[in-house]
Amino acid sequence: MPNDRYDRLIAALRQQADLAGALRLLEWDQETFMPAGALASRARQIGTLSALLHEQQTAPAFLELVDGLAADTAALSPSALVDVCETKWRLDRKRRLDTALVRERSELHAQARGVWIDARRDDDFGALAPFLERIVQTERRVARLIDADRDPYDVLLEAYEPGATTATVAPLFQRLRDTLVPLVAQLGDGRVSAARGTLCGSFPIDTQRAFNRAVAAQVGFDFSRGRLDEAAHPFTTTIGNDVWLTTRYDPADLRYALYSTLHETGHGLYEQGLDPAARGTPMGTSCSLGIHESQSRLWENQVGRSAAFWRWLLPLARRAFPQLAATSVDAAVRAVNGARPSLIRTEADEITYNLHIILRFELETALIDGSLTVSALPAVWNEKMREYLGITPETDREGVLQDVHWASGAIGYFPTYALGNVYAAHLLIAAEAALGAIDVPIAAGEFAVLLDWLRTHIHRVGQTYRAPALMQAVTGHAPTAEPLLAHLQRKIELLKDR
Amino acid sequence: MPNDRYDRLIAALRQQADLAGALRLLEWDQETFMPAGALASRARQIGTLSALLHEQQTAPAFLELVDGLAADTAALSPSALVDVCETKWRLDRKRRLDTALVRERSELHAQARGVWIDARRDDDFGALAPFLERIVQTERRVARLIDADRDPYDVLLEAYEPGATTATVAPLFQRLRDTLVPLVAQLGDGRVSAARGTLCGSFPIDTQRAFNRAVAAQVGFDFSRGRLDEAAHPFTTTIGNDVWLTTRYDPADLRYALYSTLHETGHGLYEQGLDPAARGTPMGTSCSLGIHESQSRLWENQVGRSAAFWRWLLPLARRAFPQLAATSVDAAVRAVNGARPSLIRTEADEITYNLHIILRFELETALIDGSLTVSALPAVWNEKMREYLGITPETDREGVLQDVHWASGAIGYFPTYALGNVYAAHLLIAAEAALGAIDVPIAAGEFAVLLDWLRTHIHRVGQTYRAPALMQAVTGHAPTAEPLLAHLQRKIELLKDR
Numbered sequence: 001m002p003n004d005r006y007d008r009l010i011a012a013l014r015q016q017a018d019l020a021g022a023l024r025l026l027e028w029d030q031e032t033f034m035p036a037g038a039l040a041s042r043a044r045q046i047g048t049l050s051a052l053l054h055e056q057q058t059a060p061a062f063l064e065l066v067d068g069l070a071a072d073t074a075a076l077s078p079s080a081l082v083d084v085c086e087t088k089w090r091l092d093r094k095r096r097l098d099t100a101l102v103r104e105r106s107e108l109h110a111q112a113r114g115v116w117i118d119a120r121r122d123d124d125f126g127a128l129a130p131f132l133e134r135i136v137q138t139e140r141r142v143a144r145l146i147d148a149d150r151d152p153y154d155v156l157l158e159a160y161e162p163g164a165t166t167a168t169v170a171p172l173f174q175r176l177r178d179t180l181v182p183l184v185a186q187l188g189d190g191r192v193s194a195a196r197g198t199l200c201g202s203f204p205i206d207t208q209r210a211f212n213r214a215v216a217a218q219v220g221f222d223f224s225r226g227r228l229d230e231a232a233h234p235f236t237t238t239i240g241n242d243v244w245l246t247t248r249y250d251p252a253d254l255r256y257a258l259y260s261t262l263h264e265t266g267h268g269l270y271e272q273g274l275d276p277a278a279r280g281t282p283m284g285t286s287c288s289l290g291i292h293e294s295q296s297r298l299w300e301n302q303v304g305r306s307a308a309f310w311r312w313l314l315p316l317a318r319r320a321f322p323q324l325a326a327t328s329v330d331a332a333v334r335a336v337n338g339a340r341p342s343l344i345r346t347e348a349d350e351i352t353y354n355l356h357i358i359l360r361f362e363l364e365t366a367l368i369d370g371s372l373t374v375s376a377l378p379a380v381w382n383e384k385m386r387e388y389l390g391i392t393p394e395t396d397r398e399g400v401l402q403d404v405h406w407a408s409g410a411i412g413y414f415p416t417y418a419l420g421n422v423y424a425a426h427l428l429i430a431a432e433a434a435l436g437a438i439d440v441p442i443a444a445g446e447f448a449v450l451l452d453w454l455r456t457h458i459h460r461v462g463q464t465y466r467a468p469a470l471m472q473a474v475t476g477h478a479p480t481a482e483p484l485l486a487h488l489q490r491k492i493e494l495l496k497d498r
Numbered sequence: 499m500p501n502d503r504y505d506r507l508i509a510a511l512r513q514q515a516d517l518a519g520a521l522r523l524l525e526w527d528q529e530t531f532m533p534a535g536a537l538a539s540r541a542r543q544i545g546t547l548s549a550l551l552h553e554q555q556t557a558p559a560f561l562e563l564v565d566g567l568a569a570d571t572a573a574l575s576p577s578a579l580v581d582v583c584e585t586k587w588r589l590d591r592k593r594r595l596d597t598a599l600v601r602e603r604s605e606l607h608a609q610a611r612g613v614w615i616d617a618r619r620d621d622d623f624g625a626l627a628p629f630l631e632r633i634v635q636t637e638r639r640v641a642r643l644i645d646a647d648r649d650p651y652d653v654l655l656e657a658y659e660p661g662a663t664t665a666t667v668a669p670l671f672q673r674l675r676d677t678l679v680p681l682v683a684q685l686g687d688g689r690v691s692a693a694r695g696t697l698c699g700s701f702p703i704d705t706q707r708a709f710n711r712a713v714a715a716q717v718g719f720d721f722s723r724g725r726l727d728e729a730a731h732p733f734t735t736t737i738g739n740d741v742w743l744t745t746r747y748d749p750a751d752l753r754y755a756l757y758s759t760l761h762e763t764g765h766g767l768y769e770q771g772l773d774p775a776a777r778g779t780p781m782g783t784s785c786s787l788g789i790h791e792s793q794s795r796l797w798e799n800q801v802g803r804s805a806a807f808w809r810w811l812l813p814l815a816r817r818a819f820p821q822l823a824a825t826s827v828d829a830a831v832r833a834v835n836g837a838r839p840s841l842i843r844t845e846a847d848e849i850t851y852n853l854h855i856i857l858r859f860e861l862e863t864a865l866i867d868g869s870l871t872v873s874a875l876p877a878v879w880n881e882k883m884r885e886y887l888g889i890t891p892e893t894d895r896e897g898v899l900q901d902v903h904w905a906s907g908a909i910g911y912f913p914t915y916a917l918g919n920v921y922a923a924h925l926l927i928a929a930e931a932a933l934g935a936i937d938v939p940i941a942a943g944e945f946a947v948l949l950d951w952l953r954t955h956i957h958r959v960g961q962t963y964r965a966p967a968l969m970q971a972v973t974g975h976a977p978t979a980e981p982l983l984a985h986l987q988r989k990i991e992l993l994k995d996r
Contacts, residue, residue, distance in 0.1 A: 018546035021539075022520045029523060034740065037723035041519075041738025041777070048516035052550065225535035240539025242532065279539070 005069050006080050010281055012065065013087065016056050017280025023049045024237045028244055031231045054102075058095060066091050079283050079464070086282035086463050093159070096145050105138055109409040116407035123397040125378050132374045132406060136367050139411050143368075153368045156412035160289045161419060163466030166365060168478070169415055172422065173358045175481040181388050183492055184352055187340050198335035199254040201323055208249050211320045212261040215313070216245065219299060220451040221265050222272055234260045236267040241279060243271040254321065255336055262304040266296035269451060273459025283462040289413070290467050291458065293420020294427060301350050301421075302428045302487065303450070307333045308439035337491055341389035343398040350421075351488050355388040357418035360403075364411050423471060425483035427458070430475040503567050504578050508779055510563065511585065514554050515778025521547045522735045526742060529729045552600075556593060564589055577781050577962070584780035584961050591657070594643045603636055607907040614905035621895040623876050630872045630904060634865050637909050641866075651866045654910035658787045659917060661964030664863060666976070667913055670920065671856045673979040678853055679886050681990055685838050685849070696833035697752040699821055706747050709818045710759040713811070714743065717797060718949040719763050720770055732758045734765040739777060741769040752819065753834055760802040764794035767949060771957025781960040787911070788965050789956065791918020792925060799848050799919075800926045800985065801948070805831045806937035835989055839887035841896040848919075849986050853886040855916035858901075862909050921969060923981035925956070928973040 026046050034042055056062065070088040073081055097105075112131040119128040143152035154165045213228055221228075221243075231246035238244075245264040250256035270286055278284030286292050303309055310332045317332075318324045339349040345356040363380060366372035372380060381400040386392045393399035405413050431453050432438055441449045457474045464470075471479045524544050532540055554560065568586040571579055595603075610629035617626040641650035652663045711726055719726075719741075729744035736742075743762040748754035768784055776782030784790050801807055808830045815830075816822045837847040843854040861878065864870035870878060879898040884890045891897035903911050929951050930936055939947045955972045962968075969977045 014542075015546050018543040019550070021543050022524055022547055025523055025527060026520055029737070033725060034737075035721060035723050035725060037720070038738045038740030041740065044512075045516040045519050045738055048513050049520055052517070222535070223533060225533050227531060227533060239527070239532075240536045240543055242536030242539065 005065060006076065006084070009065055009069060009083065009087065012056070012062055013083075014280040016053060019049060019053045019056065021239050023053065025239050028237050028239070028246075031233070031235065032229055032246060057091070063091065063095065079278075082462070082464055083282045089162075093146050097142060101138075101142070101145070105142065105409065108134055108138060109407075112407045112409070113404060116401070116404055120397050120401040123395045123401070125396045125401060128401065128407060129374050129377075132377070135406065135409050136374060136411070139409065140368060153365050153412065156368065157415065158412075160410075160413050161416050161467055162288055163468045164288075164290065164415070164419065168468065169361070169419070170365075172479070172481050173361055173415070173418065176354055176418070176422075176485065177358045177388065179481070179485050180351070180355055180488070183489070184339075184341060184355065184388070185390055186492070187351070187495070198327060198331045199324075200252055201254075203251055203254050203321055205249045205251055207320050208251075208254070208257055211317070212247060212257050214316065215258065216261055216265045216268075218445055219262070219265055219269070219303075219447045221245070221268050225272060226268060228261070234264055236264045236271065238271045241276055243268045254317070259300055259304060259336070263296045263300040266299035267292060269299065269454070270295040270459055273451075273455045275460055275462060278462060281462075283464070285463055287458075287461075287463055287465065287470055288467040289416035290419035290423060291470060293416055294423035295420075295454065295458065297420050298424040298427060298454075302424055303442060303447075305333070305336050305350065305491075306439070306442065308442040310336075311443040312445040334495070337494060339491070339495060341391045343385070343391060343393050344402055346402075351491060352389060354418045354421055354484070357414050359384045359388060360405075360414040361418075364406070364414065368411065419467070419479075422479050422481060422484050423467070425487045426471060426475045426479055427454070428487075429483050430457075503563060504574065504582070507563055507567060507581065507585065510554070510560055511581075512778040514551060517547060517551045517554065519737050521551065523737050526735050526737070529731070529733065530727055530744060555589070561589065561593065577776075580960070580962055581780045587660075591644050595640060599636075599640070599643070603640065603907065606632055606636060607905075610905045610907070611902060614899070614902055618895050618899040621893045621899070623894045623899060626899065626905060627872050627875075630875070633904065633907050633909070634872060637907065638866060651863050651910065654866065655913065656910075658908075658911045659914050659965055660786055661966045662786075662788065662913070662917065666966065667859070667917070668863075670977070670979050671859055671913070671916065674852055674916070674920075674983065675856045675886065677979070677983050678849070678986070681987070682837075682839060682850055682853065682886070683888060684990070685993070696825060696829045697822075698750055699752075701749055701752050701819055703747045703749055705818050706749075706752070706755055709815070710745060710755050712814065713756065714759055714763045714766075716943055717760070717763055717767070717801075717945050719743070719766050723770060724766060726759070732762055734762045734769065736769045739774055741766045752815070757798055757802060757834070761794045761798040764797035765790060767797070767952070768793040768957055771949075771953045773958055773960060776960060779960075781962070783961055785956075785959075785961055785963065785968055786965040787914035788917035788921060789968060791914055792921035793918075793952065793956065795918045796922040796925060796952075800922055801940060801945075803831070803834050803848065803989075804937070804940065806940040808834075809941040810943040832993070835992060837989070837993060839889045841883070841889065841891050842900055844900075849989060850887060852916045852919055852982070855912050857882045857886060858903075858912040859916075862904070862912065866909065917965070917977075920977050920979060920982050921965070923985045924969060924973045924977055925952070926985075927981050928955075 023046060026042060026049065030039075030042050030046070066084070066088050069076070069084045073084060076084060108131070112128070112135060115128055115131050119125065139156055140152050143150075143155035146155050151166060157164055157166070157169070213223070216228055217223055225242045227242070227244045229244065229246050230248060232248065234246045234248050236243065236245050245261070245268045247257050247261040247264060270292055274286065275284045307329060310329045314324070314327065314329055314332055318327075337350070339351040341352055342348055345353070345360075348356050359381070362384065363372060363377065366380075367374065367377070378396050378400045381396075382392050385399065405411075428438075431450055435449055435453055438450050441447070458470070461470065465473055468478060521544060524540060524547065528537075528540050528544070564582070564586050567574070567582045571582060574582060606629070610626070610633060613626055613629050617623065637654055638650050641648075641653040644653050649664060655662055655664070655667070711721070714726055715721055723740045725740070725742045727742065727744050728746060730746065732744045732746050734741060734743050743759070743766045745755050745759040745762060768790055772784065773782045805827060808827045812822070812825065812827055812830055816825075835848070837849040839850055840846055843851070843858075846854050857879070860882065861870060861875065864878075865872065865875070876894050876898045880890050883897065903909075926936075929948055933947055933951055936948050939945070956968070959968065963971055966976060
């Protein structure tokens with residue numbers, strides 16, 4: 001009765017997904033609406049629900065069901081096979097770690113996150129260092145327990161980007177780095193400051209709210225199954241079959257919320273485009289963090305910073321903000337494509353951003369293979385910043401302490417950001433090969449052509465393929481740095497031209 | 499080891515409370531923020547979490563723990579005894595109903611609620627009648643299974659108001675009815691329309707939002723552990739240790755949101771005043787729906803419609819709404835104390851409201867004891883409306899179909915609304931006996947005196963007493979109709995005077 005067992009698997013996964021959705025609502029609330037005084041009680045609730053979800057995911061009856069299905073896959077349909085194999089793969093990773101290690105690890109991460117907040121505030125890397133030491137050791141141990149025969153960093157990377165390996169990512173990043181470093185060195189401040197001020201001024205937040213909502217809706221975000229709220233650190237989450245975006249407004253700079261909204265809308269379109277009939281199962285779940293990021297970057301950068309997009313957007317923006325009456329499309333495009341080396345990753349432009357990621361990738365692989373010690377981290381960070389971006393942080397707060405990822409135990413996460421950029425550039429080329437140049441529909445505010453193509457080739461396939469195989473299937477070849485480099489080189493020419 | 503067992507009870511109750519809080523967040527979301535397209539998926543999530551909670555509440559290990567503690571209470575402290583006895587009492591009610599009946603009952607209620615929506619819209623009592631028949635039969639069966647030796651209506655009433663019985667409620671309501679009916683007959687439309695218009699006009703919703711928030715904060719609602727949002731049918735919910743109020747704005751009438759906010763603030767102050775150390779256990783839980791309603795009614799009516807309150811509020815209201823510059827305290831007080839017979843309970847004034855409840859109490863007790871059939875319900879409803887309020891609904895939509903309660907299976911719920919009014923009047927007298935006349939601090943915007951007294955005597959005692967015993971402990975005698983009647987008679991004199 002493999003089909004009866006498969007139905008039971010789907011029912012169990014759906015129940016786990018219901019619980020996971022409730023957890024995401026609690027977490028969304030924590031980042032947005034929760035009154036500050038509720039922090040401890042909400043943390044307790046999140047802890048209780050996480051433990052319940054973990055119990056369900058590791059219940060003996062569930063393990064037995066998954067193992068039974070995985071041992072006899074002959075009668076399964078191709079999509080059922082995906083559901084079984086991906087569930088089994090995740091489960092196997094999970095059960096190779098004993099409960100004591102899981103608890104120790106999550107306590108360590110919670111503690112280190114707290115220490116990181118103070119260490120960053122106080123610019124005190126020394127306070128965080130012993131926790132990073134323990135995190136590196138624990139992640140090495142985790143990787144060894146999951147698969148002692150493979151490169152430990154690859155085992156960690158796969159938690160975020162299944163199918164990716166250092167063997168493919170490292171040369172791709174090296175090519176990006178070797179081309180971008182000399183290009184970035186050419187960027188001077190003068191050209192960029194020329195564009196400054198164009199989309200700055202006074203933009204009332206209420207008007208921005210309506211404007212950003214209209215942009216997200218026009219791009220294709222379905223507000224009958226979605227929301228757009230505000231958070232200090234914008235993010236997107238899926239509760240049930242509804243997707244909730246957040247953004248952040250700067251009353252003095254129109255670009256700030258707009259590109260945050262477009263980025264989150266890209267994530268939201270992916271989530272809304274997943275197969276509703278498969279919700280909660282691998283076939284109705286996004287492929288990887290890198291593919292997710294490709295969707296956000298595609299709408300934010302490839303589409304949202306293009307001249308075609310601004311040909312559509314500027315009239316709308318002028319209606320909302322009359323002070324833009326004299327602003328030209330050219331000036332707006334230059335204003336949203338400024339580039340120069342900067343210290344903080346989350347504020348970096350499209351061109352320098354990838355070097356921030358590559359630096360982190362090189363450091364975290366070295367931490368895991370033991371060629372770099374935690375105590376040497378700040379110095380090597382600063383050295384690489386000088387080498388890649390030509391600038392040096394004066395404090396660790398603006399250097400190695402800026403991101404929460406390592407302090408949260410997320411080693412292997414950073415590459416997915418740059419992979420997202422690499423994938424996005426490939427996808428746009430593939431889309432244009434199929435659809436013709438998309439500048440024309442985009443300039444007319446017709447985004448459905450591109451969105452439908454993404455729906456068909458990326459969103460609806462769920463986890464049918466892992467990321468590298470998906471890119472191969474959609475674009476016809478393995479992802480390389482070239483499309484992204486070509487895109488960034490065009491951007492640099494644009495900045496130089498005027 | 500009774501103490502060790504007691505600690506395990508508390509830990510289990512807290513875990514159940516965490517899950518219940520997540521459920522309330524999902525339900526809050528459903529009433530406020532959820533995009534319409536997420537309805538089915540959110541219903542699924544709520545169903546899954548409800549089932550998980552029910553599983554925990556009826557798990558054999560939990561039942562055994564509670565029974566063990568209840569069988570040997572000698573070593574328990576007085577508050578631990580409350581926790582054990584109240585948990586045991588609720589559990590026993592729950593486990594006397596088998597799983598099939600519980601499922602049948604909740605499916606019937608869900609179905610009937612759906613039918614009620616259409617029946618009310620179409621003014622078609624006949625469509626709902628067969629469901630009401632089944633609900634009456636099911637509730638009789640439920641009462642018999644829980645306790646075959648007691649009056650079935652009393653068994654149902656106790657689910658909402660533990661400790662209350664028909665033997666005490668019926669004479670109390672009869673006294674209220676016999677005094678109010680002739681008083682209400684004296685109310686003419688003329689006097690009321692004189693006050694109309696005073697707080698009507700144009701009140702921008704953004705300004706109202708800030709105004710209502712300021713009122714709730716001044717009264718004592720703690721926004722560091724609370725929110726105030728909007729919902730079509732305002733309600734209050736507790737998520738973790740934070741309490742979320744909702745209200746509803748009418749841009750043409752200042753009274754609408756103000757009294758909704760004050761009502762929900764009363765509920766919110768009770769929830770915020772519960773012992774935080776006992777959260778999730780009976781000692782940290784509200785006493786009953788009637789006592790809860792007494793807190794909302796006290797702030798809404800006894801405080802919020804008084805002249806003293808308006809002496810404080812009017813200057814604040816004038817700053818927010820300059821058009822009130824010429825409005826006097828007297829005119830405002832008359833505007834918020836208008837009274838006349840009307841058809842819809844939720845829109846009824848403070849004086850006629852109780853007759854709406856008494857009518858429902860008389861009908862639902864008769865339905866349960868079999869002296870009234872469902873098919874006779876609309877006619878008897880209309881007859882009683884004529885007898886008590888002097889008016890007759892022209893449609894069942896404005897009559898027996900107006901409330902969702904019976905269609906949701908809530909028989910025994912209505913009395914708690916009028917009991918809340920009765921308790922509120924008693925509590926104000928007891929508070930003034932202890933604190934002196936509270937008009938002086940209230941006119942000065944000093945609400946802490948009254949709130950502190952309520953905290954000590956009502957909020958902090960949790961479920962130490964059941965409602966009638968709590969009223970006895972706080973006021974020195976069993977609750978009667980007289981304080982409420984005296985309060986309402988003063989209101990009627992106020993309307994007559996001018």
